[in-house]
Amino acid sequence: xxxxxxxxxxxxxxxxxxxxxxxxxxxxxxxxxxxxxxxxxxxxxxxxxxxxxxxxxxxxxxxxxxxxxxxxxxxxxxxxxxxxxxxxxxxxxxxxxxxxxxxxxxxxxxxxxxxxxxxxxxxxxxxxxxxxxxxxxxxxxxxxxxxxxxxxxxxxxxxxxxxxxxxxxxxxxxxxxxxxxxxxxxxxxxxxxxxxxxxxxxxxxxxxxxxxx
Numbered sequence: 001x002x003x004x005x006x007x008x009x010x011x012x013x014x015x016x017x018x019x020x021x022x023x024x025x026x027x028x029x030x031x032x033x034x035x036x037x038x039x040x041x042x043x044x045x046x047x048x049x050x051x052x053x054x055x056x057x058x059x060x061x062x063x064x065x066x067x068x069x070x071x072x073x074x075x076x077x078x079x080x081x082x083x084x085x086x087x088x089x090x091x092x093x094x095x096x097x098x099x100x101x102x103x104x105x106x107x108x109x110x111x112x113x114x115x116x117x118x119x120x121x122x123x124x125x126x127x128x129x130x131x132x133x134x135x136x137x138x139x140x141x142x143x144x145x146x147x148x149x150x151x152x153x154x155x156x157x158x159x160x161x162x163x164x165x166x167x168x169x170x171x172x173x174x175x176x177x178x179x180x181x182x183x184x185x186x187x188x189x190x191x192x193x194x195x196x197x198x199x200x201x202x203x204x205x206x207x208x209x210x211x212x213x
Contacts, residue, residue, distance in 0.1 A: 025167045028060040033116055043118030051100030051125040062090045066112045069096050073108040073117040080107050088112035147191045157211040164200035
């Protein structure tokens with residue numbers, strides 16, 4: 001029964017987290033008129049890199065401080081679409097994709113009712129974006145995890161990472177805690193590493209980091 005639970009959590013995480021480079025948790029404790037982002041108060045400035053996808057986890061005062069990523073810092077807020085409909089929400093998750101070219105220089109995360117906001121700076125990509133990577137399967141054995149994906153190349157390092165907490169946890173390279181083998185053939189990358197329950201318990205979330213040479 002424990003094995004089935006681990007597979008379910010891992011599979012759900014892969015469908016979302018493999019898209020995101022960085023998570024931003026946004027809240028308004030005690031209904032305050034300022035955002036807290038990843039523990040930093042007073043609408044901190046965020047920096048996003050073009051060519052990447054970011055996950056914004058909203059947990060603000062319901063029906064009072066709905067937040068949206070917008071193209072202006074004035075009301076009415078003009079949502080930045082990214083790759084999805086970015087409607088103002090108080091609770092939930094929005095993914096924002098910044099294109100590698102022709103990207104906006106500045107965006108804002110803004111309360112759609114009261115108008116207080118924080119600046120989002122968008123900087124050019126440091127290197128040519130890696131090719132899209134799609135997770136095909138995740139298979140567990142009694143001792144190992146096997147992740148199969150397509151779309152990568154041998155140019156970029158293919159680094160699996162894990163966390164046990166999506167909001168406040170730290171993403172760590174699996175290689176720091178478990179042995180890894182990577183095999184690339186015919187457009188498919190197969191990554192095998194030791195199971196991670198001994199390191200972080202039964203709730204294990206996996207994502208893939210592609211790193212330039």
